[in-house]
Amino acid sequence: MEISFFIKGLIFGFSIAAPVGPIGILCIRRSLTSGWRAGLLTGMGAATADGIYGCIAAFGLSGISGFLINQQSWVQRFGGLFLLFLGLKSLFQKNEPHQDAPAGTNGAMGYLSALLLTLTNPMTILSFAAVFAGMGLGVMGSGPVCATWLVAGVFSGSMAWWIILSSTTHFFKRQISPRAMDWVNRVSGFILTGFGILALTGRI
Numbered sequence: 001m002e003i004s005f006f007i008k009g010l011i012f013g014f015s016i017a018a019p020v021g022p023i024g025i026l027c028i029r030r031s032l033t034s035g036w037r038a039g040l041l042t043g044m045g046a047a048t049a050d051g052i053y054g055c056i057a058a059f060g061l062s063g064i065s066g067f068l069i070n071q072q073s074w075v076q077r078f079g080g081l082f083l084l085f086l087g088l089k090s091l092f093q094k095n096e097p098h099q100d101a102p103a104g105t106n107g108a109m110g111y112l113s114a115l116l117l118t119l120t121n122p123m124t125i126l127s128f129a130a131v132f133a134g135m136g137l138g139v140m141g142s143g144p145v146c147a148t149w150l151v152a153g154v155f156s157g158s159m160a161w162w163i164i165l166s167s168t169t170h171f172f173k174r175q176i177s178p179r180a181m182d183w184v185n186r187v188s189g190f191i192l193t194g195f196g197i198l199a200l201t202g203r204i
Contacts, residue, residue, distance in 0.1 A: 002149045009153020010160075012131055013050060017043075017161040022083055022195040023114050027162060029090065029188040030110055031169035032176065039169060041107040043162020045114030051155035052119065057128035058147040079120025080199030086113065087193030090185050120199075128154075 023046045031039025118124075132150070176184070 002146055005146045005149040006153040006156075009054070009150040010157040011153075013047075013054075013154035013157025013159075014161050015157075016050060016127070016154075017046065017158040022192055023117060024165065025188050025191050025195075026086065026110070026114060026117075027165055028169045029184060031166045032173050032181065032184055033093075034110070036166055036170040038107050038110050039166030040162060042110040042114045043166055044159065045111040045116075046118045047155050047158035047162060048111075049115050049118030050124075050158045051151055053124045054128055054151040054154040055147075057125050057132060058150050059144070075120050076199055079117055080196045082113070082117060082120070083192050083196030083199060085196075087189045087191070087196055089189075090192060091189030093185050093189075 023042065027039045027042045027046075030042050
């Protein structure tokens with residue numbers, strides 16, 4: 001019985017991570033400029049945030065979810081400013097495409113930045129709660145064990161997508177010239193800056 005919760009969480013976690021948004025752009029760019037590990041750790045940050053919001057929804061932590069939703073505008077503005085910073089940084093940064101940057105600091109910063117950016121959308125909690133109810137999971141009625149399996153599935157499904165994305169991107173890294181890498185930085189910078197502006201204006 002419990003394994004069915006894991007499988008449903010796995011499917012939902014994969015589907016919520018797969019659409020390419022600002023975190024996907026960061027994962028692709030970092031996989032190209034800093035190596036597979038940096039891209040993977042970026043995705044892991046997003047998966048961790050998905051797991052946190054999944055916990056809040058699955059265990060019915062209404063006090064936490066209510067507080068985050070009430071503070072949504074401020075949280076989203078912080079995320080927008082952070083995206084603007086990352087976008088502008090990408091626009092003016094140049095990298096050699098055939099040399100991986102040191103993994104330690106870059107990996108930790110990649111993980112934390114993706115974690116913070118994913119957490120700046122508190123409405124995600126409502127998406128989790130709605131989908132869980134729509135699946136007929138009845139988590140709270142089924143007990144904490146089933147809720148735990150569900151959250152584990154969400155995290156695993158999200159991580160599966162980030163492993164695929166970072167590995168596929170890194171596979172093509174050697175075929176990208178230095179000039180093309182400059183364009184990767186510019187395009188990703190423009191996209192991230194656009195997402196930041198949309199977040200600041202409340203349109204995403």
